[in-house]
Amino acid sequence: xxxxxxxxxxxxxxxxCLVPMVWLAVSAFKANADFHAYAFMPPPxxxxxxxxxxxxKQMPFLRFMMNSFFVAGVTVMxxxxxxxxxxxxxxxxxxxxxxxxxGVMLATMMIPGPVLLAPMYELIYHLRLIDSHxxxxxxxxxxxxxxxxFRQSMQSVPDEMLQAARIDGCNExxxxxxxxxxxxxxxxxxxxxxxxxxxxNSFLWPQIILQSSDRFTLPIGLNQMVGVYExxxxxxxxxxxxxxxxxxxxxxxxxxxxxxGLTKGAVKG
Amino acid sequence: MQRSASRTAPYLFLSPFxxxxxxxxxxPIIRSMILSLYxxxxxxxxxxxxxxxxxYLLQDPDFWTAFRNTATFxxxxxxxxxxxxxxxxxxxxxxxxxxxxVFRFIFFSPNLMGLxxxxxxxxxxxxxxxxxxxxxxHALFGLPLTTRWLSTPALVMPALILxxxxxxxxxxxxxxxxxxxxxxxELYEAATIDGAGRWAQFWHVTLPGIKPVLIFVVxxxxxxxxxxxxxxxxxxxNSSGPDQAGLxxxxxxxQNGFLGGDLGYAAAIxxxxxxxxxxxxxxxxxxxxxxxxxx
Numbered sequence: 081x082x083x084x085x086x087x088x089x090x091x092x093x094x095x096x097c098l099v100p101m102v103w104l105a106v107s108a109f110k111a112n113a114d115f116h117a118y119a120f121m122p123p124p125x126x127x128x129x130x131x132x133x134x135x136x137k138q139m140p141f142l143r144f145m146m147n148s149f150f151v152a153g154v155t156v157m158x159x160x161x162x163x164x165x166x167x168x169x170x171x172x173x174x175x176x177x178x179x180x181x182x183g184v185m186l187a188t189m190m191i192p193g194p195v196l197l198a199p200m201y202e203l204i205y206h207l208r209l210i211d212s213h214x215x216x217x218x219x220x221x222x223x224x225x226x227x228x229x230f231r232q233s234m235q236s237v238p239d240e241m242l243q244a245a246r247i248d249g250c251n252e253x254x255x256x257x258x259x260x261x262x263x264x265x266x267x268x269x270x271x272x273x274x275x276x277x278x279x280x281n282s283f284l285w286p287q288i289i290l291q292s293s294d295r296f297t298l299p300i301g302l303n304q305m306v307g308v309y310e311x312x313x314x315x316x317x318x319x320x321x322x323x324x325x326x327x328x329x330x331x332x333x334x335x336x337x338x339x340x341g342l343t344k345g346a347v348k349g
Numbered sequence: 350m351q352r353s354a355s356r357t358a359p360y361l362f363l364s365p366f367x368x369x370x371x372x373x374x375x376x377p378i379i380r381s382m383i384l385s386l387y388x389x390x391x392x393x394x395x396x397x398x399x400x401x402x403x404x405y406l407l408q409d410p411d412f413w414t415a416f417r418n419t420a421t422f423x424x425x426x427x428x429x430x431x432x433x434x435x436x437x438x439x440x441x442x443x444x445x446x447x448x449x450x451v452f453r454f455i456f457f458s459p460n461l462m463g464l465x466x467x468x469x470x471x472x473x474x475x476x477x478x479x480x481x482x483x484x485x486x487h488a489l490f491g492l493p494l495t496t497r498w499l500s501t502p503a504l505v506m507p508a509l510i511l512x513x514x515x516x517x518x519x520x521x522x523x524x525x526x527x528x529x530x531x532x533x534x535e536l537y538e539a540a541t542i543d544g545a546g547r548w549a550q551f552w553h554v555t556l557p558g559i560k561p562v563l564i565f566v567v568x569x570x571x572x573x574x575x576x577x578x579x580x581x582x583x584x585x586x587n588s589s590g591p592d593q594a595g596l597x598x599x600x601x602x603x604q605n606g607f608l609g610g611d612l613g614y615a616a617a618i619x620x621x622x623x624x625x626x627x628x629x630x631x632x633x634x635x636x637x638x639x640x641x642x643x644x
Contacts, residue, residue, distance in 0.1 A: 086440050093437060094455045100515065101462065103481050104470050119484030162365040169362035173355065181363060188374055192576055192626055194599045195619035198612040199380035200373070205392040222369045252358035281463035283579050284599075288607050299465040303583055306472065313473055320469045327461050 104324075107317035108132075115313050131314035132322075138312070141319060143294060144301035149326075151216050151297055152279040159223040159275050160268065166222070167230025168256050172242065185224050194284075201288055211291040220279070226271050233267040234260060269337025277327055298323045385616035392612065402617035412618065414593050415601040416625075418506060422597065423574035425510040426517070427567060434518045435563075438525035439555070453526070456519035464516065468583035471512045475499055475584070482511075499584055505594035509580050517570070524566050525559065532558035564637050571633065572626050578603065598622050 103120065109127040110118070118126075135141050170178065200219060209215035237260055245255045261268075283299045290296055296304065302319050305312075331338070385402055387395045406412050437456060441449050459467065474481040475498040486492040498508040536554045545553065556563070578599040581589065587608065589596035598618065606615025 083445060086443065086446060090437075090440060090446070090452050094452060097455050097459055097515070097519065099485075100467075100470060100474055100481070101458065103474065107473065115479040119479065119481065119488075162369075165362045166366045169359035173359035175356070175359045178359075181367070184370065185366075188370065190627075191378065192572070192619070192623050194576060194578070194602055195381055195616075195623045196374075196377045197602065198384055198606050198616040198619065199377035201607070202380070202384070202392045202612060203373075203377060219373045221373075222366045224366075227366065246355075252355055252362075256362070277461075277463060281465050283465045283583075284603070287582075288603075302469055303465075306469070306583075307586075313479075316469065317473065320466050324462055324466050327463065331461055 104317055104321055107314065108321040110314055110317075112312060112314045131312075131318035134312060135315040135318045135322075138315060139301060139305055140294060141301070141322070144296050144298045145322070147213065147295060148280060148298040148323075151213050152276055154213075155217050155220055155279045156272055156275045158217065158221050159226055160271060162221060163223045163226030163271070164230045164234075164261065164264065164268070165256065166227045167232075168234050168260055170227065170231040171234035172237070172239075172260075185227065188224050197284070197288065200285075204289055210289050211295060212289075213295065215289045216282075216286055216297075219285075223271075223275060226275065229267060229271055230264070233264060237263060266337045269334040273330060273334045273338050276330055280327060381616045381619060384613050385620055387613040388611060389613040390610045395613070398613075402614050403621070406614075406617055406621060411593065411596065412598075412601060412621075415596045415598045418593075418595065419575055419577060419597045421506050422509055422513075422577050423571055425506065426513045426574050427570050429510065429514050430518050430521055430570065431563075431567065433514070434521035435525050437518070438522045438529055439551075441522070441526060442529040453523070456522055458519070459516050460520050462516070464579050465583065467512060467516050468580050471508075471515075472499075472584055475508055499595075500591050502590070502592040502594035505585070505590050509577070509584065509595065512580055512584075513574075521566055521570070524562055528559040528562035529555070560637070564634065567637075568630050568633050571629055575622065575626050575629070598625075 106121050106127075107115070108131055109129065110122055111126065111128050111130065114122045114126055169175075170182065204210055204215045204219070207215075207218075209218065241259055241263075242255050245259045250258065281299065282297075283303075286297050286300050287303075290300055293301070293304065298319075302316070302323060305316060305319065386397060386399055388398050388402070389395045440446065441452055441456075446452075462470065473479075477483060477495050477497045480498075482498065483492070483494045483496050486496075487494050496504070498504045532555060536558070537550060540550045540554050576599055577597045581595040581597050581600050582603070585595040587604070589600055589604070599622070602615045602618040602622070605618065606612050
């Protein structure tokens with residue numbers, strides 16, 4: 081009896097979680113005229129792919145998507161390299177100033193991002209990077225949270241492994257690259273997912289520095305559409321659906337690593 | 350030779366962080382403090398006013414509107430999200446529940462949408478006449494289909510809180526689940542032997558057991574809520590909604606700095622926000638006695 085109630089509650093919340101997303105998927109195939117006629121689902125034969133063609137006709141949607149892929153891809157790669165390298169140094173070396181650096185990292189994470197918007201805009205302006213993808217990528221080259229994540233997981237790599245590699249004649253970078261990186265695959269997967277989601281969804285900073293529509297990323301491009309094509313709900317939902325898909329695909333690809341990475345962090349934590 | 354290599358290596362490996370911190374961390378922090386002492390128009394023209402921006406801000410009714418809205422959102426989100434996510438985590442932590450992983454995935458899944466695309470989706474869900482929320486409330490409780498969530502001042506913040514609830518409850522639940530799994534099961538057995546009921550077990554075993562994570566989630570959610578921007582901006586546009594009902598602190602910062610061109614005032618708003626967040630975090634840590642426990 082108690083268990084029935086528990087299942088009831090769990091199922092109810094599952095429905096509340098899923099309904100908006102199912103509605104998004106249905107609405108992407110719903111004709112604009114049917115939005116008023118059918119609150120949830122029109123009869124299956126009234127579903128249409130017209131929204132997608134109108135989406136591609138109305139705006140350079142593919143362009144936005146390529147821009148988003150470019151910015152997110154480069155950012156994740158650069159962040160992955162610098163964060164894992166830094167995390168490795170913090171995990172496996174004793175050196176003067178380590179405590180200072182860790183303290184600075186913690187302090188950086190405490191400061192709310194919006195505090196830096198004005199000076200960052202000024203800086204990017206003077207570097208002549210306004211309205212460029214570089215202006216999106218450069219300020220976020222190092223991910224402090226990622227460095228903590230890598231430090232946490234790399235601490236568990238045995239020192240004997242590093243020592244053995246040194247005896248085999250590896251230099252310190254080769255140890256990082258050929259010994260530590262290969263055994264860090266789970267945390268790399270987890271990091272890529274987290275970093276990709278962060279960049280893919282980033283809105284405020286691109287909204288501030290991007291100006292020409294052919295450089296817009298998906299969030300900015302789609303939001304622009306709201307103002308200009310106000311009544312085309314179907315196309316808006318089609319665009320949102322397509323924008324969300326890459327994250328979902330990546331999540332399913334990296335799911336195992338994601339969970340492994342999180343539990344590793346939790347066990348060590 | 351190897352010795353000296355392993356001595357310089359960590360510095361080399363950390364140099365990208367140090368370099369990028371100096372350029373995009375330390376410099377903007379200092380520059381932002383200086384900037385907050387100026388009235389500017391665009392990145393070039395500047396006029397020194399000392400603490401004038403802060404003095405003006407304290408009497409700026411729009412700033413206080415933004416503060417009230419942001420605080421309402423923060424309190425509303427935290428008060429609704431935390432008990433709900435903790436409750437769900439406790440249910441999913443029971444060993445007699447089948448399909449736990451499926452439920453976990455479902456509750457977490459709104460996070461895959463992300464904040465921005467959730468906002469675009471909810472723009473239509475909250476719409477009058479054809480929006481899903483009104484349709485649902487109409488079908489269940491016979492409420493009118495014409496409720497204009499985003500253009501009725503009193504309903505704007507509840508609507509934003511609702512979206513945040515949908516988006517983040519599952520995320521917080523993951524933290525709580527991890528914490529619950531760390532609670533010593535022997536304590537529950539001992540409590541059962543002592544005759545403690547479910548409530549007593551919750552108060553005396555579960556809550557103390559997950560206290561560090563609970564504090565962590567409360568502080569982080571509050572700090573995060575105080576930086577609300579995307580939801581309000583995407584759902585309400587530049588104008589921040591009817592009667593400024595959706596004006597948040599970061600949105601006010603954006604309006605002044607990037608629509609109005611006064612980066613100096615924007616910086617002052619930013620530091621005021623940082624001060625508020627810091628005070629809030631300290632108060633919350635004090636109230637919950639997080640600092641005392643470690644001694």
